[in-house]
Amino acid sequence: MTPVLEARDLTRDYHIPGSFFKKARTVHAVKGVSFAVEQGKTLAIVGESGCGKSTLARIVTMIDPATSGDMLIDGQKVDIARETLTSDMRRKVQIVFQNPYGTLNPRKKIGDILTEPLIINTKIGADERRDRAMAMLKKVGLEEKHYGRYPHMFSGGQRQRVAIARALMLNPRLLVLDEPVSALDLSVQAQVLNLLADLQDEFQLTYVFISHDLSVVRYIADDVMVMYYGEAVEYGSREEVFSNPQHSYTKTLFAATPRADVESIKARLARKNAA
Numbered sequence: 001m002t003p004v005l006e007a008r009d010l011t012r013d014y015h016i017p018g019s020f021f022k023k024a025r026t027v028h029a030v031k032g033v034s035f036a037v038e039q040g041k042t043l044a045i046v047g048e049s050g051c052g053k054s055t056l057a058r059i060v061t062m063i064d065p066a067t068s069g070d071m072l073i074d075g076q077k078v079d080i081a082r083e084t085l086t087s088d089m090r091r092k093v094q095i096v097f098q099n100p101y102g103t104l105n106p107r108k109k110i111g112d113i114l115t116e117p118l119i120i121n122t123k124i125g126a127d128e129r130r131d132r133a134m135a136m137l138k139k140v141g142l143e144e145k146h147y148g149r150y151p152h153m154f155s156g157g158q159r160q161r162v163a164i165a166r167a168l169m170l171n172p173r174l175l176v177l178d179e180p181v182s183a184l185d186l187s188v189q190a191q192v193l194n195l196l197a198d199l200q201d202e203f204q205l206t207y208v209f210i211s212h213d214l215s216v217v218r219y220i221a222d223d224v225m226v227m228y229y230g231e232a233v234e235y236g237s238r239e240e241v242f243s244n245p246q247h248s249y250t251k252t253l254f255a256a257t258p259r260a261d262v263e264s265i266k267a268r269l270a271r272k273n274a275a
Ligand SMILES: Nc1ncnc2c1ncn2[C@@H]1O[C@H](COP(=O)(O)OP(=O)(O)OP(=O)(O)O)[C@@H](O)[C@H]1O
Pocket: 014, 015, 016, 027, 028, 029, 047, 048, 049, 050, 051, 052, 053, 054, 055, 056
């Protein structure tokens, strides 16, 4: 089966210009990273601050260019330099950030936030746009009455539901989730993770899930990639990586991580695996 996303040897260098006091230098944020994610699966990318997770997320979402390497969506090559990138290709990948409040326009009503991608990218009429937004609100566990409300009228978990709904409005092939639950309380984290798992089941969505939290990754990932100073030091199935970590950094990372209370997620996944 052709993977939804394939990355081959992706690199990203940042050139930091010099000054009177400092020499110019190059930061190798991502160094030759390769991976593939099949439809309906979740790849978790784990690592501590500064390891290159967000840079990789921005490359995969086509927000930032890569310096070299190849990226394919459904077997089709992406212009990673972003010189001839089409909007059709760009809309195949959507992103949800850690802090939805920072990405939801506070002056716009939820209905406008959800219909905006349709206005920009499609010729769908106003009634149909409204219907689709209403349907999506329900899919993410919100209600029709929320359509006319503003982001500040929602809790953090609800705002993240809105961000997920917006990301899904254009039927993307891939969702990049950049620390999507890190800013939420534990119980709300579990609800949002359960929602993501339900949506994945229903729409056969493919996820790249960026996280520093191994207890979350343990329960949502099919495959895990551990990054360290821009390199993928570990890559394999969740079972392989968790039961038999190879790299000394992964071993240290696992040893240092407390187990969070994600029992409801665990139970849900057990049900999913049994089905
Ligand atoms: N625009 C930029 N210009 C220069 N250096 C950058 C830029 N963006 C990231 N970097 C550097 O690239 C490296 C990787 O950063 P990145 O933000 O991808 O890491 P991260 O793992 O996502 O960290 P965090 O979880 O703190 O966001 C870091 O050394 C960072 O300082």
